[in-house]
Amino acid sequence: xxxxxxxxxxxxxxxxxxxxxxxxxxxxxxxxxxxxxxxxxxxxxxxxxxxxxxxxxxxxxxxxxxxxxxxxxxxxxxxxxxxxxxxxxxxxxxxxxxxxxxxxxxxxxxxxxxxxxxxxxxxxxxxxxxxxxxxxxxxxxxxxxxxxxxxxxxxxxxxxxxxxxxxxxxxxxxxxxxxxxxxxxxxxxxxxxxxxxxxxxxxxxxxxxxxxxxxxxxxxxxxxxxxxxxxxxxxxxxxxxxxxxxxxxxxxxxxxxxxxxxxxxxxxxxxxxxxxxxxxxxxxxxxxxxxxxxxxxxxxxxxxxxxxxxxxxxxxxxxxxxxxxxxxxxxxxxxxxxxxxxxxxxxxxxxxxxxxxxxxxxxxxxxxxxxxxxxxxxxxxxxxxxxxxxxxxxxxxxxxxxxxxxxxxxxxxxxxxxxxxxxxxxxxxxxxxxxxxxxxxxxxxxxxxxxxxxxxxxxxxxxxxxxxxxxxxxxxxxxxxxxxxxxxxxxxxxxxxxxxxxxxxxxxxxxxxxxxxxxxxxxxxxxxxxxxxxxxxxxxxxxxxxxxxxxxxxxxxxxxxxxxxxxxxxxxxxxxxxxxxxxxxxxxxxxxxxxxxxxxxxxxxxxxxxxxxxxxxxxx
Amino acid sequence: xxxxxxxxxxxxxxxxxxxxxxxxxxxxxxxxxxxxxxxxxxxxxxxxxxxxxxxxxxxxxxxxxxxxxxxxxxxxxxxxxxxxxxxxxxxxxxxxxxxxxxxxxxxxxxxxxxxxxxxxxxxxxxxxxxxxxxxxxxxxxxxxxxxxxxxxxxxxxxxxxxxxxxxxxxxxxxxxxxxxxxxxxxxxxxxxxxxxxxxxxxxxxxxxxxxxxxxxxxxxxxxxxxxxxxxxxxxxxxxxxxxxxxxxxxxxxxxxxxxxxxxxxxxxxxxxxxxxxxxxxxxxxxxxxxxxxxxxxxxxxxxxxxxxxxxxxxxxxxxxxxxxxxxxxxxxxxxxxxxxxxxxxx
Numbered sequence: 001x002x003x004x005x006x007x008x009x010x011x012x013x014x015x016x017x018x019x020x021x022x023x024x025x026x027x028x029x030x031x032x033x034x035x036x037x038x039x040x041x042x043x044x045x046x047x048x049x050x051x052x053x054x055x056x057x058x059x060x061x062x063x064x065x066x067x068x069x070x071x072x073x074x075x076x077x078x079x080x081x082x083x084x085x086x087x088x089x090x091x092x093x094x095x096x097x098x099x100x101x102x103x104x105x106x107x108x109x110x111x112x113x114x115x116x117x118x119x120x121x122x123x124x125x126x127x128x129x130x131x132x133x134x135x136x137x138x139x140x141x142x143x144x145x146x147x148x149x150x151x152x153x154x155x156x157x158x159x160x161x162x163x164x165x166x167x168x169x170x171x172x173x174x175x176x177x178x179x180x181x182x183x184x185x186x187x188x189x190x191x192x193x194x195x196x197x198x199x200x201x202x203x204x205x206x207x208x209x210x211x212x213x214x215x216x217x218x219x220x221x222x223x224x225x226x227x228x229x230x231x232x233x234x235x236x237x238x239x240x241x242x243x244x245x246x247x248x249x250x251x252x253x254x255x256x257x258x259x260x261x262x263x264x265x266x267x268x269x270x271x272x273x274x275x276x277x278x279x280x281x282x283x284x285x286x287x288x289x290x291x292x293x294x295x296x297x298x299x300x301x302x303x304x305x306x307x308x309x310x311x312x313x314x315x316x317x318x319x320x321x322x323x324x325x326x327x328x329x330x331x332x333x334x335x336x337x338x339x340x341x342x343x344x345x346x347x348x349x350x351x352x353x354x355x356x357x358x359x360x361x362x363x364x365x366x367x368x369x370x371x372x373x374x375x376x377x378x379x380x381x382x383x384x385x386x387x388x389x390x391x392x393x394x395x396x397x398x399x400x401x402x403x404x405x406x407x408x409x410x411x412x413x414x415x416x417x418x419x420x421x422x423x424x425x426x427x428x429x430x431x432x433x434x435x436x437x438x439x440x441x442x443x444x445x446x447x448x449x450x451x452x453x454x455x456x457x458x459x460x461x462x463x464x465x466x467x468x469x470x471x472x473x474x475x476x477x478x479x480x481x482x483x484x485x486x487x488x489x490x491x492x493x494x495x496x497x498x499x500x501x502x503x504x505x506x507x508x509x510x511x512x513x514x515x516x517x518x519x520x521x522x523x524x525x526x527x528x529x530x531x532x533x534x535x536x537x538x539x540x541x542x543x544x545x546x547x548x549x550x551x552x553x554x555x556x557x558x559x560x561x562x563x564x565x566x567x568x569x570x571x572x573x574x575x576x577x578x579x580x581x582x583x584x585x586x587x588x589x590x591x592x593x594x595x596x597x598x599x600x601x602x603x604x605x606x607x608x609x610x611x612x613x614x615x616x617x618x619x620x
Numbered sequence: 621x622x623x624x625x626x627x628x629x630x631x632x633x634x635x636x637x638x639x640x641x642x643x644x645x646x647x648x649x650x651x652x653x654x655x656x657x658x659x660x661x662x663x664x665x666x667x668x669x670x671x672x673x674x675x676x677x678x679x680x681x682x683x684x685x686x687x688x689x690x691x692x693x694x695x696x697x698x699x700x701x702x703x704x705x706x707x708x709x710x711x712x713x714x715x716x717x718x719x720x721x722x723x724x725x726x727x728x729x730x731x732x733x734x735x736x737x738x739x740x741x742x743x744x745x746x747x748x749x750x751x752x753x754x755x756x757x758x759x760x761x762x763x764x765x766x767x768x769x770x771x772x773x774x775x776x777x778x779x780x781x782x783x784x785x786x787x788x789x790x791x792x793x794x795x796x797x798x799x800x801x802x803x804x805x806x807x808x809x810x811x812x813x814x815x816x817x818x819x820x821x822x823x824x825x826x827x828x829x830x831x832x833x834x835x836x837x838x839x840x841x842x843x844x845x846x847x848x849x850x851x852x853x854x855x856x857x858x859x860x861x862x863x864x865x866x867x868x869x870x871x872x873x874x875x876x877x878x879x880x881x882x883x884x885x886x887x888x889x890x891x892x893x894x895x896x897x898x899x900x901x902x903x904x905x906x907x908x909x910x911x912x913x914x915x916x917x918x919x920x921x922x923x924x925x926x927x928x929x930x931x932x933x934x935x936x937x938x939x940x941x942x943x944x945x946x947x948x949x950x951x952x953x954x955x956x957x958x959x960x961x962x963x964x965x966x
Contacts, residue, residue, distance in 0.1 A: 135837075135838045135839060135840075135841075135895075136838070139835070139837065139838075139840075204835075204837035204838065205835065205837070206835045208835075210793075210794055210834075210835075212792070212793045212794070212810060213793040213794065213835070213836060213837050216792075216793070216837075216940060217837055217940075299810075300809070300810050300811020300812075300813065300814055301810065301811065306794060306809055306810070306811070306814070307809070307814075340708055341699075341706070341707040341708045342707070342708030342709065342710070342711065343710060343711065343712045343713075344712075345711065345712070345713050345714075346712075346713035346714070346715075346717075346718045347712070347713065348713075349713070349718045349722075371796060371805045371806055371807050371833075372807045373806065373807050373809055373814065373816045379740065380733075380736075380737045380740065383733050383736050383737065383740075384730070384733040387729040387730075387732060387733050387736075388726075388729060390725060390729050391722060391725050391726050391729060394721060394722075394725045395718065395721060395722055397686055398717075398718075398721040399713075399718075400690075401686055401689045401690055401693075402711075402713075402714075402717065404689070404690050404693050404694065405689060405693045405697075406693060406697045406708060406709055406711075407693065407697060407708040408697065408698065408699045408700070408706050408707060408708045409693070409694050409697065409698045409699060410698070410699045411698075419690070419694075422686075422690070423687070423690075426682075426683065426686055426687075427683075430678075430679045430682055430683055431679070433675055433678070433679075433732065434672065434675040434679075436736075437671060437675070437732065437733070437735075437736030437739065437740075438736055438737075438739075438740045439664075439667065439668045439671055439736065439739040439740045439742075439743050440668055440671050440672055440675065440736075440739075442668065442743070442803060442804045442805045442806075443657075443668060443800070443803040443804070443805065445805055445833070446796060446798075446805070446833040446834060447833070507656075510656045510657055511656075511657070511658055511800070512658055512800035512831070514798070514831055514832075514833050515833075515835070516835045516840065517840060517841035518840075518841045519841040519842070520841065521829075521844070595712070597712075598710065598712070599707050599708065599710070600707035600708050600709055600710035600711075601710040
């Protein structure tokens with residue numbers, strides 16, 4: 001028992017519970033002293049906030065900072081060895097690889113949760129009529145499905161960035177290890193708070209939480225707002241850390257244009273996270289205040305403006321789409337050359353296209369509001385800027401095609417997911433312009449066509465690439481390879497199921513199926529397609545179960561990974577053993593002597609150990 | 621040797637080009653033949669569908685371009701089993717190509733944006749003799765007022781081939797007016813400063829549905845009202861009937877009023893469950909309230925529940941759903957008429 005309680009996460013959750021009750025209690029006492037009666041809504045908000053901070057206290061996140069504040073010495077991160085074995089993943093660790101895995105576990109847990117929520121409402125939608133859910137339950141599930149998976153994606157890209165970036169650029173750790181651990185751990189109580197919205201009556205607004213609807217209705221929305229708000233801290237601080245790491249911690253000789261391309265996409269993503277996340281936090285905070293303190297920002301009858309919220313919300317939430325997909329596209333650019341044995345075509349252009357997407361991404365939020373009643377003069381400029389995103393995205397696609405062209409392609413599981421990602425993201429990209437031109441969007445907005453479109457971009461830009469990344473770097477993490485057979489079953493089951501799902505969604509959307517409705521008119525003839533979509537969804541879930549089975553079994557029984565598993569040029573494969581040692585390259589000296597992707601150039605190398613290290617025996 | 625390679629390359633590019641053209645045609649014809657969109661019931665639908673056509677063409681071409689190049693290369697140039705370790709050719713890039721596939725798409729997207737702007741302008745052409753209709757959306761009903769005639773209805777009657785100008789407003793949260801066959805959509809916002817305008821011209825007689833496209837909580841899925849596009853003559857007949865030729869007894873007036881103000885969106889009259897209690901046999905029945913007390917539904921309770929809906933809520937139903945302003949909206953006589961109607965539902 002004592003053993004379990006010594007796990008950081010258990011302690012953290014225990015502290016969070018106590019903190020939540022304490023926070024709620026304090027508010028009750030203050031109100032009582034003021035002669036006011038008990039009110040649940042402000043109590044749970046304060047309770048949630050105090051609980052989240054208490055969690056960090058419980059997990060041990062403030063210990064070192066407190067020591068520093070009172071003038072004590074603390075150990076440098078690269079001096080700490082930390083715990084061994086599985087336990088280290090459940091407590092406060094400063095090791096970027098441990099934190100990367102922790103992010104990955106959280107991402108997968110949220111993926112399962114968010115996906116399961118979808119499966120429940122997909123059962124409801126499999127036929128017309130209301131069968132298993134009532135309206136509030138349906139709306140809550142739809143909204144949480146969206147936001148839980150957004151959190152899962154944010155955690156997933158943090159997992160990839162945290163684990164891979166320092167390895168790729170030859171750093172021993174991230175720039176700010178303590179901040180890094182804090183960014184991860186604050187996301188855990190945030191996820192719990194987000195999920196708790198179901199307990200407090202749910203919410204009816206979908207993940208977009210438009211007021212005035214979000215100002216009325218069940219108070220579960222407050223936990224939704226608070227959870228997202230705190231996940232936002234995680235995102236902002238994580239991005240800050242990654243930018244500092246990429247800019248300052250590169251190994252000797254690695255200029256910006258000699259970084260592995262994934263580092264560029266992480267840099268671009270982090271710039272967006274660092275500068276845009278505040279806006280969703282702000283917009284949600286204003287609605288919280290509107291509910292708690294009766295301030296009116298968005299309710300017209302009290303002088304507010306409901307469209308203002310949408311501007312603030314989408315100013316983050318559109319660039320957020322690029323936060324979600326840029327790392328995934330970076331994974332595609334990173335792995336493609338390894339598996340076609342050719343240089344990445346137009347490295348600098350691909351790197352700059354990430355920056356281009358990040359920049360143009362800030363100029364297009366209005367396309368979510370073409371039907372919202374924004375000022376007339378805004379719609380056409382937003383249409384121009386929206387379609388402009390196609391240009392840097394096109395550069396990526398054409399460069400991938402040119403990379404593949406005449407490449408000696410081989411097809412292990414990571415490559416399958418890379419190719420799947422390219423095709424699915426292509427569909428996501430091509431279905432975009434019809435909703436980018438105003439007049440066609442008047443038909444498409446808020447329909448299942450949009451649902452299909454963005455599931456394509458999310459699967460192509462995140463789900464497929466993160467699976468590729470996991471299959472690719474798993475040997476670096478565990479020292480063993482994932483089963484190729486199970487991986488192929490996973491891929492060949494998930495991909496067609498996804499197409500059934502997404503084509504079904506777009507089909508009925510074009511014909512008049514609205515988003516977020518619990519029931520539809522059987523006269524519209526959507527029953528059969530809806531059933532197919534549900535079946536597709538369940539098959540995807542089943543394929544992911546196979547993936548988890550593979551993850552767990554291969555950790556113990558997988559084929560041992562020795563040497564450079566994928567014959568890659570990048571330093572984590574060319575220099576480090578598997579699994580990667582603690583503090584990565586500590587004690588190793590290597591130089592960047594060539595270009596990262598010069599496959600096919602005889603005798604060229606990207607990185608080379610310094611002479612004095614070449615004689616050292618390392619268990620490569 | 622060099623000649624042979626160039627020739628060989630030409631061969632590959634020729635095959636790929638032919639395949640791209642073929643696949644483009646197949647995809648385009650396929651997408652055109654499966655019936656992607658509902659029928660075109662407004663002149664705006666025709667304009668918008670023309671832009672859809674252009675999009676479908678571009679999608680077919682770009683899809684084929686990328687898929688054929690990747691597919692062909694993966695099949696034809698894939699790793700040779702005899703040389704498993706062989707690398708591809710060392711080609712690091714071509715600034716010329718990159719500039720081409722930056723500038724050409726840039727030109728294309730600017731041109732499409734221009735077409736999009738033209739299309740939008742075309743859909744928004746104003747006709748001076750347009751029929752004005754004030755649309756109110758609320759949780760969860762639509763109500764249509766014809767200011768020229770003084771008619772309020774829960775069915776949107778429209779004369780064919782005449783532009784309508786909708787002025788849309790909401791009684792509570794954001795809704796969205798959408799008839800898929802008309803293509804156009806406009807969010808409906810609360811607040812007198814946020815009245816939005818939407819114009820379209822129905823061109824096809826028939827029955828359609830206006831659907832609420834913006835999540836508005838609760839019964840959002842059921843926030844639909846019939847749209848009837850009829851000839852100018854039939855429209856005039858409907859107007860005449862609405863204006864006088866309906867029964868003037870309190871019961872019928874109450875029924876009309878309830879229907880046109882969306883009461884049935886929440887309160888069924890056939891006994892089925894809804895967001896609020898059904899009206900069927902409610903009069904004279906005994907109900908348990910949220911407060912714990914039990915009451916007999918009488919005229920006084922009904923009157924009070926209409927003007928002050930949050931005071932005595934029946935157990936099992938949510939508060940804050942019904943508008944609180946019916947006291948300003950209806951006269952006392954009108955409310956009494958509605959009560960007469962409710963009493964009649966046994």
